[in-house]
Amino acid sequence: MSWLDAFKQLVYDYAGLLLDGTVAEQRLQQHLQQMQQQLGLDTEHLLKHLQQSRPELNNLISQLTVNETYFFREPEQINLFVQQVLPQLLSLAEKRPLRILSAGCSSGEEPYSLAMAILEAHGEQTLERIAIDAGDVDLNILAKAREAIYSAFSFRGMQDEIRNHYFSAEGQVYRLHEHIRTHVQFFPLNLKDADYPAERGLYDAVFFRNVSIYFDEHTRQNIQHRFNRIMQPEAVLFLGTAETMANDFGLFSLCESHGLYYFAKGTQLQPAAPERLAHSADNHSHARQRPATPAVSTPLPDLQLIRQLLHEERYDEAGSKLQLLLTAGQHKPEAQLMQAWLQLNKGDLAAAGRQLDSILQSDPWCLDALLARGLCSKWQADHNSAAKQFKTACYAHADSWLAHYFYGDILRLSNQPQIARGPLQVARRILSTSLEADTGCRWLPLAPAPQDALLLIERQLLGLKPGHMPHTEAET
Ligand SMILES: C[S@@+](CC[C@H](N)C(=O)[O-])C[C@H]1O[C@@H](n2cnc3c(N)ncnc32)[C@H](O)[C@@H]1O
Structure with missing residues (x-):
């Protein structure tokens, strides 16, 4: 065993994390070197x-975990739980309080989303009846979760109304109101531990979404057996949509409702009649207030400055400057493109889609617009349109690793693992040649950090192999 393998084994034994692939190994090596220097x-x-x-x-584990998350991620699932499954759980439990666990909660967006969604759908009395626990192996991210202060990027799947209702803006960040913050109890949780915190009691629902991707099948099976021990006789388990099939070990019943899946322990939790999904992605089309029209004499801002503001996620400042340009009719396509990005980040997908369509009508090969339009379709759960846009981007910009990555990823999510492999391999080849490779995008901060992207691509390619998970949700 090489010296690096010994460290990989230590990380695997402790937290179950698989550090396969060059990027994961490089990341481990880099952190080990830093530790050696410090100590x-x-x-x-x-x-x-x-x-x-x-x-x-x-500390080392905290450096190696991937904490990507955001509010109302996979909103259809949250709504399925809140509107369809939860009422059944409540009636089965009669007057007893219910308990929910978010396992691998990262910075807290998932458990807080559940609390907000329950409050929105069922009101205060129901929320009071439900305790929400949330755990993660990464102690640093747990501290952030407890603090509950978020940047705009955490709200990319959330309606403005909900954000404004539950958060107070503090400069560039948003602080969650105490009422929701204190409703979630965070605690250190290592899913690899044989002893789960049994003293916390049994759970009626466990959310284990977008975590299993980091474990091998053996660990995933063990984790499910442990969940079984801490779940009530009638309880449900939710994994990320794309992870569910690879975690069907026959321990729980797989339930389907309108194309969404979850596991049920016991026999009484059958999918009920369809409900309207209050936060679903295509429900983001409500009108927003325009900023007041600025004075005509104000000097026009520089396009590059606005671009920089977007990259720094200073959306309010970027928004008011863009408005000046648009009102003056200056730099129209670029300003419209950046405005569409602001709309996307606010969750106003319908408006962003319209804006991007109009840009693409006059410039059908604009890479920024194609990729942003693809993401918009993806977040609207329209995977076919997203695949078309990403495919066009690949043809028009064959050197863009980002276009190939997005295309491969959407194919993977659309259950086309065989076709997904090609574009993912192209993206890996370009990035492995140079992490500095140009994404081809000129205006929008569409790309994840190249190192993170390469790590994800490697994991996704591994997941496409027989015997591994067929696909997992993108981290985009
Ligand atoms: C990608 S985030 C998922 C967050 C959230 N569940 C979601 O769906 O958005 C994965 C989280 O799993 C956590 N994790 C990884 N290994 C773990 C382990 N052995 N025990 C508990 N949490 C773990 C990581 O620290 C990270 O915060």
Whole structure:
């Protein structure tokens, strides 16, 4: 076993994380080197130190976890749970309080979304009856979750109305109101531990979404057996939409409702009649207030400055400057493109879609517009249109790793793993040649960090192999 393998094994034994592929290994190596420098230890002594020092090992784990999450991620599932499954759970439990667990909760967006969705759909009394626990192995991210302060990027799947109702803006960030914040109890949870925190009691619903991608089948099976032990006799388990099939080990019944899946322990939780999904992606088309028209004499802002503001997620400042340009009729296509990005980030998908369609009518090969339009369709759950837009982007910009990555990813999500492999491999080849490779995008911050993208692509390609998971949700 090489020295690096020994560290990989330590991480696997402790948290179940698989560090396969060059990027994951490079990331591990980089953090180990930093630790060696800080602690003045050679590799052999560092390994011993990590084996003995839990805080130090936790620090390393925290560097290796992928914490990508956002509010109302996969909103159809949240609504299926809140509007269809939860009422059944409540009636089965009669007057007893219910308990929900978000396992692998990252910075808290998932459990807080559940609390908000329950309150919106069923009111205060029901929320009071439901305790929400949330755990993660990454102690640093748990501290962030408890703090409950978020940047605009966490709200890309959420309606403005809900955000404004539950958060207070503080400069560029948003602070969650105490009422929801204190409703979620965060605690350290290592899903690899044989002993789950049984003292916390049994759960009626477990959310384990977008976490299983980091584990091998053996670990995934073990985790499910442990969930079984901490679930009530009639309880449900939700995984990310694309993860569910790879986690069907026959332990729970697989239930389907309108193309959405979850697992049920027991026999009484059958899918009921369809309900309207209050936060579903295509429900984001409500009108927004336009900023007041600015004075004509104001000097026009520089396009590059606005671009920079977008990249720094300073959306309010970018928005008011864009409005000046649009009112003056200056730099129309670029200003419209950036405005569409603002709309996308506010969750106003319908308006963003219209804006991007109009840009593409006059410039059908504009890469920024094609990719943004593809993302917009994807977030509207229209995977066919998204695939078309990403495919066009690949033809028009064959050197763009981002176009190939988005195309491969949407094919993977659309259950076409065989076709997905090609574009994902192209994206990997371009990025492996140089992490500096140009995305081809000129205006919008569409790309994840190249290192993260390469890591995800490698995982996704591994997941397409027989015997591995067929597909998992993109981190975009
Ligand atoms: C991509 S986030 C998913 C967040 C959220 N569930 C969602 O769907 O948006 C994955 C989280 O799983 C956590 N995780 C990884 N290994 C874990 C383990 N062994 N025990 C508990 N959490 C773990 C990571 O720290 C990370 O925060």
